[in-house]
Amino acid sequence: xxxxxxxxxxxxxxxxxxxxxxxxxxxxxxxxxxxxxxxxxxxxxxxxxxxxxxxxxxxxxxxxxxxxxxxxxxxxxxxxxxxxxxxxxxxxxxxxxxxxxxxxxxxxxxxxxxxxxxxxxxxxxxxxxxxxxxxxxxxxxxxxxxxxxxxxxxxxxxxxxxxxxxxxxxxxxxxxxxxxxxxxxxxxxxxxxxxxxxxxxxxxxxxxxxxxxxxxxxxxxxxxxxxxxxxxxxxxxxxxxxxxxxxxxxxxxxxxxxxxxxxxxxxxxxxxxxxxxxxxxxxxxxxxxxxxxxxxxxxxxxxxxxxxxxxxxxxxxxxxxxxxxxxxxxxxxxxxxxxxxxxxxxxxxxxxxxxxxxxxxxxxxxxxxxxxxxxxxxxxxxxxxxxxxxxxxxxxxxxxxxxxxxxxxxxxxxxxxxxxxxxxxxxxxxxxxxxxxxxxxxxxxxxxxxxxxxxxxxxxxxxxxxxxxxxxxxxxxxxxxxx
RNA sequence: GUCCCCGUCGUCUAGAGGCCCAGGACGCUGGCCUUUCAAGCCGGUAACACGGGUUCGAAUCCCGUCGGGGACACCA
Numbered sequence: 001x002x003x004x005x006x007x008x009x010x011x012x013x014x015x016x017x018x019x020x021x022x023x024x025x026x027x028x029x030x031x032x033x034x035x036x037x038x039x040x041x042x043x044x045x046x047x048x049x050x051x052x053x054x055x056x057x058x059x060x061x062x063x064x065x066x067x068x069x070x071x072x073x074x075x076x077x078x079x080x081x082x083x084x085x086x087x088x089x090x091x092x093x094x095x096x097x098x099x100x101x102x103x104x105x106x107x108x109x110x111x112x113x114x115x116x117x118x119x120x121x122x123x124x125x126x127x128x129x130x131x132x133x134x135x136x137x138x139x140x141x142x143x144x145x146x147x148x149x150x151x152x153x154x155x156x157x158x159x160x161x162x163x164x165x166x167x168x169x170x171x172x173x174x175x176x177x178x179x180x181x182x183x184x185x186x187x188x189x190x191x192x193x194x195x196x197x198x199x200x201x202x203x204x205x206x207x208x209x210x211x212x213x214x215x216x217x218x219x220x221x222x223x224x225x226x227x228x229x230x231x232x233x234x235x236x237x238x239x240x241x242x243x244x245x246x247x248x249x250x251x252x253x254x255x256x257x258x259x260x261x262x263x264x265x266x267x268x269x270x271x272x273x274x275x276x277x278x279x280x281x282x283x284x285x286x287x288x289x290x291x292x293x294x295x296x297x298x299x300x301x302x303x304x305x306x307x308x309x310x311x312x313x314x315x316x317x318x319x320x321x322x323x324x325x326x327x328x329x330x331x332x333x334x335x336x337x338x339x340x341x342x343x344x345x346x347x348x349x350x351x352x353x354x355x356x357x358x359x360x361x362x363x364x365x366x367x368x369x370x371x372x373x374x375x376x377x378x379x380x381x382x383x384x385x386x387x388x389x390x391x392x393x394x395x396x397x398x399x400x401x402x403x404x405x406x407x408x409x410x411x412x413x414x415x416x417x418x419x420x421x422x423x424x425x426x427x428x429x430x431x432x433x434x435x436x437x438x439x440x441x442x443x444x445x446x447x448x449x450x451x452x453x454x455x456x457x458x459x460x461x462x463x464x465x466x467x468x469x470x471x472x473x474x475x476x477x478x479x480x481x482x483x
Numbered sequence: 484g485u486c487c488c489c490g491u492c493g494u495c496u497a498g499a500g501g502c503c504c505a506g507g508a509c510g511c512u513g514g515c516c517u518u519u520c521a522a523g524c525c526g527g528u529a530a531c532a533c534g535g536g537u538u539c540g541a542a543u544c545c546c547g548u549c550g551g552g553g554a555c556a557c558c559a
Contacts, residue, residue: 013559048558114557121556125484132485132555155557174488183486183555191557198559222487222554245489246553254553281495284508288496291507310496313552317494320509330522367522428518443518455520 006038006212010071011202013045014056018063019263020316021217021247021255024282028244029215030069031283031304041209042074044086045202047195052088063265067275068297073209082209087201094196097204097234098156098189106233107189109154110139111146134185156190158200158230167228171221172213172242172306179225187226199223203230206239215242215306218313219254242306245286246313255316262316272344272372276332277325285314294327322370329366329375334359337366344376350383357382357465364457364465382465387452387474389481397448398478405435406445410475419468425460449478 010026012018033040042064046052061075071077074085084090101107121133135157145151160181168178189200196204206214221243231238249260257263268278280295287310289295289303329337338358345352352358361379369375381387389398398406412427432442443459450471456462463471 011559015559045559051558110557117557128484130485177487179486188557193557195557197557202559217553218488219553220559223559225487243488248552252551284495286495291497293495293508312489312496314496315494317509320495323509326522365521368520425518432518439518441518447519453519457520459518 004036006033006036007041007210008033008038008213008215009041009043009206009209009211010069011043011045011205011216012060013048013051014053014060015048015051016056016059016257018060018265019255019257020265020282021263022060023063023067023069023265023278024247024285025216025244026064026069027067027279027283027300028242028287028304028306028309030071031300032213032215032306033072034301035304038212039072040070041211042071042085043205043209044075045198047087047197047201049195059266066269067265067279087196087205090201090205091194091196093208094190094201094204095194098200101158101189101233102156104233105159107156107158108140108186109142109145109151110135110157110186110188111142111149111154112138135187137186140186153192155188155192157186158189158226158233160184160186160229167225167232169224169228169238169241172215172240173245173309174218174221174243174311177221177224179222184225184229189230199226200230203227203234203236207231207234207236211239213240213242215244218243218246242309244309245311247282247285248313248315250316252315260316262318268321272374272376273321273325274328274332274337274340274372276328277321280324280328281317281321285316286310286312294324294331296331326366326370329362329369334362334366337362337372341372341375341379344372345379345383348376348380348383350380352383357467360461361465364461368457381451382467385470386477387450389448389452389478390454393448393452393454394478394481397444397454398481402441402445403479405431405437405442406449406475407479408435409442409446410472410479413463413475414472419464421458421460421464424463425458428459445478446475450474 008029010022010029012022030040032038044057046057057075064071073079073082078084083093098107102109117135120136124133139157140159145154163181165181166178167181167184168176170176187199188197190196224241224243228238247255249255249262251259253259255263261267265278276297279297279300283295283300284293287304287308289308292299295303338361341358341362342352361382362375365375365378369378409427409431412431413424416423416427428439428442428446432439435441444454446459447456447462448454450462450466457465466474
């Protein structure tokens with residue numbers, strides 16, 4: 001059903017970090033391209049001179065890189081046929097097409113100043129009449145600059161066809177959407193300085209780059225109509241469109257950089273969410289495949305299509321994100337998780353790289369942690385020297401009889417030929433059986449002594465992770481403290 | 484204000500006229516397991532916005548109401 005070789009794109013404007021909505025748009029486009037053997041293009045819409053920065057370009061590249069969303073064409077992967085993928089490097093092209101449209105009477109130069117337009121708009125809005133402001137057509141039929149104005153002062157406006165008419169398109173997720181000409185007006189395509197505006201540059205590029213399907217957020221639905229008018233004026237066949245449902249913040253408003261810190265993709269990297277989990281979470285916001293929840297990259301590629309995309313906006317759900325992260329802890333090879341954990345450990349001042357305990361540590365903690373940050377936090381007691389005892393825990397488990405049991409366990413532990421899980425756990429068993437008490441009576445004092453607290457992985461595992469020397473040292477400290 | 488989109492458990496969703504007095508997942512919660520905490524397993528909680536139609540039959544189709552969101556720039 002899909003075009004045999006779709007060409008899709010992700011076209012962010014580099015005005016800040018890569019945000020979640022953008023990441024999901026990129027994901028969907030990426031998956032669609034992969035699924036149908038097409039091409040995924042990255043195009044930088046850097047025409048906003050005030051806000052675009054090289055740092056933002058880098059931030060977006062870094063974000064996509066972290067998520068593993070690699071592009072086939074774009075910055076660093078130029079294709080000679082399509083030219084540069086930064087809009088500011090394509091200015092000639094926009095100018096050329098604008099001149100063509102002017103010569104055909106499909107666009108015109110407008111000399112109204114920004115101030116004048118703003119004034120008129122405000123007047124209309126104040127009047128509280130029905131409808132919103134529409135350009136009055138002041139410069140519609142000018143053949144030359146009016147007195148006191150120069151050709152270079154003019155912006156270029158699109159000329160809406162006169163008369164009745166409607167524009168419509170069949171959206172791949174929303175179905176047919178129609179709008180009457182009367183809702184549209186002569187919009188600005190290009191500023192006097194030759195910088196194209198979104199609706200203009202976007203169309204020119206999408207067509208010239210042979211884009212077959214434009215998938216973007218639903219906030220762009222209304223801009224599709226003027227864009228369609230442009231395709232028509234240029235005599236070009238428009239691509240297909242697929243408008244994605246929005247992602248909402250906890251306040252149920254569109255997830256935005258301004259109001260929602262969680263909109264920053266890299267924030268999640270910093271808090272220890274893994275890309276597999278973030279992608280998994282984000283794809284389930286607005287797309288589903290039956291009852292599947294935990295979905296791998298391979299399955300996404302195999303299953304994704306726009307017919308699975310829903311039309312209702314989804315609310316950001318941090319609990320589910322964390323749950324998914326834990327699922328991925330358990331799905332990924334321990335070595336991979338360990339590698340990702342290292343920077344978090346190092347940030348806490350531990351020399352973790354190359355430590356042989358890393359993988360056992362992941363194995364022990366992945367069922368008890370939802371983020372790498374959390375894992376690193378609970379891991380810190382295995383890297384520190386010595387331990388601070390929790391008062392309540394010590395009071396409960398390091399008194400009288402418990403101390404005796406701990407002493408017995410300490411002797412057996414010290415005598416062990418091999419410091420591995422089974423014999424370690426065996427000590428708890430032997431000591432408790434000999435003393436005719438439950439295993440908890442023996443395990444808890446040990447646990448408190450070596451971790452300072454009442455909760456940890458299994459005693460054998462914990463002893464192993466702390467290490468023979470350090471464990472005995474901590475037990476001795478606890479023993480000494482009790483006497 | 485105008486235009487556009489949307490409306491199934493608190494949240495993400497399955498559902499494309501009878502399989503649904505609505506299924507899964509997160510969360511919350513009861514139990515089991517158990518040397519602690521988790522994890523796991525078993526169970527519970529909770530929804531078709533409302534009102535009219537159409538139909539033998541509607542969460543599914545139509546209309547209206549209400550509610551939510553988005554867009555209305557020489558930003559993208």
